[in-house]
Amino acid sequence: MCAPGVDHAKRRVYTYSVSGSVYVFIPRGWEIPVQTNLSNLNRRRFLAGLTGLTAAGLLAGCGGNGNASSGGKKGLTFLNWEQVKGNPLEQAIQAFEKDSGTQVTIQPAVTQEYDTKMRTLIAGGSPPDVMRINDDFVRGFSQQGALLDLKPYIEKDKLDTSQYAKETFEFPLQPDGSHTAWVLGYQPRLIFYNADLFKQAGVPLPPTTWSSQGWTWSDFEAAAKKLTDPAKKQYGALVYLDTGYEQTFTVNHGSETGIFSKDGTQFTLPGSKEVEALQWATDLTCKDKVQPPWSMLQQDNVQNQMFAQGKIAMMFATFGTVPYLRSAVKDFTWDVAPPPGDVEQRTESSVIVFCVPKKAKNPDQAWELLKYLASEDGGKLLLQGGAFTPINLKAAAELAPNGKAPEHIGLFAEAAKHLTATNQTKNTIGARELYRPALDTAYNCEKPVGDVLQGVKSQVENALKG
Numbered sequence: 001m002c003a004p005g006v007d008h009a010k011r012r013v014y015t016y017s018v019s020g021s022v023y024v025f026i027p028r029g030w031e032i033p034v035q036t037n038l039s040n041l042n043r044r045r046f047l048a049g050l051t052g053l054t055a056a057g058l059l060a061g062c063g064g065n066g067n068a069s070s071g072g073k074k075g076l077t078f079l080n081w082e083q084v085k086g087n088p089l090e091q092a093i094q095a096f097e098k099d100s101g102t103q104v105t106i107q108p109a110v111t112q113e114y115d116t117k118m119r120t121l122i123a124g125g126s127p128p129d130v131m132r133i134n135d136d137f138v139r140g141f142s143q144q145g146a147l148l149d150l151k152p153y154i155e156k157d158k159l160d161t162s163q164y165a166k167e168t169f170e171f172p173l174q175p176d177g178s179h180t181a182w183v184l185g186y187q188p189r190l191i192f193y194n195a196d197l198f199k200q201a202g203v204p205l206p207p208t209t210w211s212s213q214g215w216t217w218s219d220f221e222a223a224a225k226k227l228t229d230p231a232k233k234q235y236g237a238l239v240y241l242d243t244g245y246e247q248t249f250t251v252n253h254g255s256e257t258g259i260f261s262k263d264g265t266q267f268t269l270p271g272s273k274e275v276e277a278l279q280w281a282t283d284l285t286c287k288d289k290v291q292p293p294w295s296m297l298q299q300d301n302v303q304n305q306m307f308a309q310g311k312i313a314m315m316f317a318t319f320g321t322v323p324y325l326r327s328a329v330k331d332f333t334w335d336v337a338p339p340p341g342d343v344e345q346r347t348e349s350s351v352i353v354f355c356v357p358k359k360a361k362n363p364d365q366a367w368e369l370l371k372y373l374a375s376e377d378g379g380k381l382l383l384q385g386g387a388f389t390p391i392n393l394k395a396a397a398e399l400a401p402n403g404k405a406p407e408h409i410g411l412f413a414e415a416a417k418h419l420t421a422t423n424q425t426k427n428t429i430g431a432r433e434l435y436r437p438a439l440d441t442a443y444n445c446e447k448p449v450g451d452v453l454q455g456v457k458s459q460v461e462n463a464l465k466g
Contacts, residue, residue, distance in 0.1 A: 081114040096369055118131060129360040133355045138181045139174070147180040181354065184373050186391065189348060192307065201226045215341060217280065244316070251346055255268070261423060265461070304324055319389055336411055379395025
């Protein structure tokens with residue numbers, strides 16, 4: 001889950017308070033009051049060793065428990081890591097309550113050290129019936145037997161799974177065939193571009209459909225060179241800041257696995273095709289000088305600010321960037337295009353994942369809520385937030401510009417047919433804590449990407465053992 005438009009490579013998340021408001025600080029990301037929409041915050045880098053609170057302490061004052069009920073109605077409890085009130089998710093839950101007669105007790109959002117507290121709740125005896133889960137934790141919790149297998153529900157209801165974006169829907173599938181989490185939506189990554197700068201430089205605009213015609217890596221690089229103006233401190237492209245580029249560009253260069261092997265035990269990023277892809281992206285800075293230097297990208301939200309200021313012509317970023325740019329861009333036309341094609345033309349997507357703990361007291365009602373939120377009606381309500389694409393294909397198909405940029409916002413829905421996903425491991429976060437900081441030396445043009453990745457390969461694979 002990414003900060004608006006960015007999944008940063010810094011390794012720590014801190015919380016602090018100012019005048020009574022709690023803030024989450026993600027280096028090279030955003031500082032956002034917790035009462036705002038945090039659906040795009042990247043939770044992948046919360047540290048496993050943070051001190052958690054007891055389940056009893058966390059639930060104090062929640063106003064509900066695993067047997068939530070009111071007036072004899074069926075009930076369930078729901079926990080998110082962001083505030084639900086005032087968001088489209090609240091509207092979708094209210095619609096479910098009306099249709100089903102089930103009361104959903106929404107527990108106060110846990111915005112600090114969520115991952116640690118989630119572990120405490122799952123390990124305890126009374127977890128919420130439905131709770132948000134960090135996508136990197138799904139495999140580990142599944143192997144521990146902590147998550148309810150939803151496959152029996154899918155089969156019992158004879159659910160038509162073709163209504164969902166395939167790659168995203170299959171994300172929670174485990175090697176044993178169990179389906180241990182539920183994806184409500186996803187945030188595909190596309191190329192955001194400044195159409196005015198293209199026209200000023202006489203560069204043909206990127207394709208408006210998912211096509212690589214005139215939009216290969218060579219085409220992209222050539223356009224970036226023409227769009228770069230050192231005198232104006234204007235850069236043609238920004239690719240390597242959003243860490244979704246690791247999987248996207250390696251797979252598009254012919255890698256079969258991307259970052260990790262299919263069984264999650266090997267670190268495949270140091271392979272030849274993978275290294276070539278990352279080195280190509282790095283050379284946009286180190287050789288071609290068309291990408292902002294790594295040292296310029298350490299400030300919070302700098303990439304979105306630079307794009308909004310007309311200082312970056314093309315930027316690889318998630319769907320979650322759209323609301324920010326709609327607000328911040330005032331004086332030029334911007335749009336989106338698919339990633340440039342090489343061997344393949346795919347894109348990685350962040351996923352919005354919820355789970356039902358195995359110890360949940362109301363699993364049947366929890367399933368009904370999740371099923372509704374992934375339905376066409378539920379997806380249409382969630383789409384109003386503009387933070388992610390609903391997993392339901394019919395709901396996602398309603399993505400439309402409605403007079404607002406980007407004109408080709410429908411490409412985010414089309415991305416469902418072109419997705420790639422990082423293979424799951426027992427310890428994805430631990431692995432990333434090792435190789436991403438090491439890559440800074442490559443991004444700073446001090447060492448080749450291949451040397452860096454080979455140097456940490458054994459450490460990363462030891463981490464993958466769990």
